[in-house]
Amino acid sequence: MLIQTLLIAAVVLMFVIFATRWNTAGVRAWKRLAFLAFCVVNAYAVLRPGDTTRVAHFLGVGRGTDLVLYFLVVGVTGLALNTYLRFRSLEQRLTELARDTALRTAHRPEADAPAAADRTPALVPSEGNPTGDHR
Amino acid sequence: MTAIASARSGISHLYDDVWLITPVYNEAQVIGEVVTEALQTFPNIVCVDDGSRDESAQRIEGTGAHLLRHPVNLGQGAALQTGFEYALAQPGGQYFVTFDADGQHRVEDVESMLKIARESGADVVLGSRFLTRGEDIPWQKRVVLRTAAAVSPTARKLGLSDAHNGLRLFNRAAASRLDITMNGMAHASEITGFLARSGLRVVEAPVAVRYTEYSRAKGQSLINGVNILFDLSLNRRSS
Numbered sequence: 466m467l468i469q470t471l472l473i474a475a476v477v478l479m480f481v482i483f484a485t486r487w488n489t490a491g492v493r494a495w496k497r498l499a500f501l502a503f504c505v506v507n508a509y510a511v512l513r514p515g516d517t518t519r520v521a522h523f524l525g526v527g528r529g530t531d532l533v534l535y536f537l538v539v540g541v542t543g544l545a546l547n548t549y550l551r552f553r554s555l556e557q558r559l560t561e562l563a564r565d566t567a568l569r570t571a572h573r574p575e576a577d578a579p580a581a582a583d584r585t586p587a588l589v590p591s592e593g594n595p596t597g598d599h600r
Numbered sequence: 601m602t603a604i605a606s607a608r609s610g611i612s613h614l615y616d617d618v619w620l621i622t623p624v625y626n627e628a629q630v631i632g633e634v635v636t637e638a639l640q641t642f643p644n645i646v647c648v649d650d651g652s653r654d655e656s657a658q659r660i661e662g663t664g665a666h667l668l669r670h671p672v673n674l675g676q677g678a679a680l681q682t683g684f685e686y687a688l689a690q691p692g693g694q695y696f697v698t699f700d701a702d703g704q705h706r707v708e709d710v711e712s713m714l715k716i717a718r719e720s721g722a723d724v725v726l727g728s729r730f731l732t733r734g735e736d737i738p739w740q741k742r743v744v745l746r747t748a749a750a751v752s753p754t755a756r757k758l759g760l761s762d763a764h765n766g767l768r769l770f771n772r773a774a775a776s777r778l779d780i781t782m783n784g785m786a787h788a789s790e791i792t793g794f795l796a797r798s799g800l801r802v803v804e805a806p807v808a809v810r811y812t813e814y815s816r817a818k819g820q821s822l823i824n825g826v827n828i829l830f831d832l833s834l835n836r837r838s839s
Binding site: 556557559560563564566570571572573574 | 664665670671672689783
């Protein structure tokens with residue numbers, strides 16, 4: 466059926482595009498155009514509900530409402546995927562930032578050398594590691 | 601500085617080229633003791649405090665370990681990667697060992713892993729709880745870990761008996777190529793995946809794990825396995 470081909474193709478296409486080049490300028494522009502089209506079609510469907518049914522019949526769907534629902538599912542999938550990828554990219558940037566801060570503010574043991582030097586002889590066992598492995 | 605070096609050189613010159621990398625998250629109860637004990641054998645330890653909300657960082661300061669602090673909590677994988685980058689940037693490091701903060705790993709196991717690496721020339725030595733009897737492992741844990749090793753394609757390819765042991769040793773070449781991007785707990789699978797693809801020489805060494813009351817309470821829950829699988833499957837898609 467036409468509608469099945471259409472929906473499956475849409476989902477597959479979405480996954481491929483998101484997986485390969487999510488967030489290039491071109492894809493970003495298409496996402497915005499798709500959103501705009503989505504709004505326009507919505508407004509049209511509200512104003513002329515009869516037309517959605519006609520398009521639905523043409524595509525092999527019983528009711529216009531069902532057609533709208535199907536496209537909504539595809540839309541939500543795209544939204545979820547987009548949000549996930551955006552969060553991941555944010556997380557990666559946050560990680561780089563935090564890592565950079567951690568490396569810059571490293572606390573080296575030389576900083577508390579006097580204390581460590583005082584204590585070190587007491588901590589040094591004569592041979593091997595007699596403390597602690599029996600807990 | 602020279603005072604410390606000379607005080608320690610008597611016992612630790614053997615391990616001057618070794619770095620222990622310890623991710624720390626809310627381990628104030630035990631971290632001081634764990635680090636102090638390990639420092640008796642290994643002079644170079646870098647603790648990465650992963651945004652702990654308790655006193656972990658204060659416990660580490662003054663022990664003689666290097667301390668890095670993530671300003672926010674990112675996850676164990678991220679902390680390990682930060683530790684690797686720091687240790688690799690210090691002069692003289694040849695071996696890099698990931699060592700848990702909760703006291704479940706034993707210093708003498710690290711020593712035997714180093715011996716294996718030096719004698720066999722392996723790039724990576726992974727600790728395994730299952731090469732010896734491993735009778736002290738709680739049975740639920742044993743079932744889960746053995747299943748994880750059996751169903752993981754990468755663990756099978758490498759012939760690993762224990763895919764999720766936190767005790768791992770990398771030589772400089774292996775550590776330089778490692779790039780952990782999975783911030784959370786999925787890094788364990790990410791590391792085995794990397795090793796399987798890398799062509800590095802990987803061997804396993806028998807280690808024991810001290811399942812204390814404390815480490816048991818801190819351990820991975822089964823349900824978290826779902827999170828790990830989810831992270832991994834989506835990571836493959838988006839990278």
